[in-house]
Amino acid sequence: MEKIRKIIHVDMDAFYASVEQMDNPGLKGRPVAVGGNQERGVVAAASYEARKFGVRSAMSGKIASLRCPQLIFVKPRFERYKEISYRIREIFFDYTDLVEPLSLDEAFLDVTENKVNNPSATLIAMEIRRRIKEEIGLNASAGISYNKFLAKTASDINKPNGQAVILPTEAEAFLGKLPIEKFFGIGKVTAEKMKEIGIHNGYDLKQYSLQYLTKRFGKSGLHFYNIVRGIHLSEVQPNRIRKSLSAENTFEKDLTEKEQWVEALKEIFEELKRRISKSGIKGRTITLKIKYRDFTLHTRSKTFEQYPEEIKIWETVMELLYQDALLMPVRLFGIGLSNLNIDMERSHFGRQLWIDFENQYKDQSGV
Incomplete structure (x- = not known):
């Protein structure tokens, strides 16, 4: 009989903001936004105290301050966040070498076979969360299930500082x-099509x-058919x-x-520069992503023989912007790099239902 996999998804609670509150006790219990300011810029993360007012990541600082x-507002310290992330990851490696970081x-974690037997x-998830709290000082939430999709979904059920299992x-x-x-x-556009x-x-x-699903949604139809049956391999x-x-x-208006x-592109470019700085990544292809009011998506790209410097990236973004007239009001802009200078890199993957999981942590069905 095939062994049931045991997957844990660990998600730090309001990570950037929580690090700032941990390092500066004067911020504890107060609404904090990492990134942006009252006049411009984009919020990279918000504390739970700020979220109660509707402040969210990717929101403009001006709108956040009105809410x-x-x-x-505090300036991001990505080197500090990376340092903490590595310490958390070292805890993960005490239990398994099968660790797939999605972001900082x-x-x-696949703990089907694990180092602590x-x-x-x-119970492993509970111990990991306890150690993160005791050794680092931060809260983490966790989801446990037999595949990645369900584990990731479960980690959101009892946030913050909780965990859930889907047997x-x-x-x-x-x-x-x-x-x-x-x-x-299933993104926003696909969800709306499905609701129709x-x-x-x-x-x-x-x-x-x-x-029907493959006829209606193409190759994604098979994924939708499987995922709703709990099949995610x-x-x-x-x-x-x-x-x-x-x-x-994505813009409010x-x-x-x-x-x-x-x-808007200046703000996005500033965020991209921060990500370039913390990752050391360079790319030969620059892509401008444009999503219009009607949700249609267009991309414009340019590839160089050498890795362009930041100023050249910005000049190329402007060149791509004016390459052709924009068709209608813009809902979203994105700037991307590809043809990267690395071969292997851990990348981004990439959120409520309430279910009573009390006393279900015993290993009764494989997880």
């Missing part, structure tokens, strides 16, 4: 109630045949190939003027 007048603040993935016997009922936009691989034909949750999706990959590095922003486009 929360007492908001405290989250990772998958503990048959319960849920194989519970998956069908859980997925049936899950809102369609919560499914991995009456698919609002997993139960609705499961009523459609593979033939992707393994935890300790080394994943990073194919691109990018930054983007569609942008209609050239001055707005340039200002």
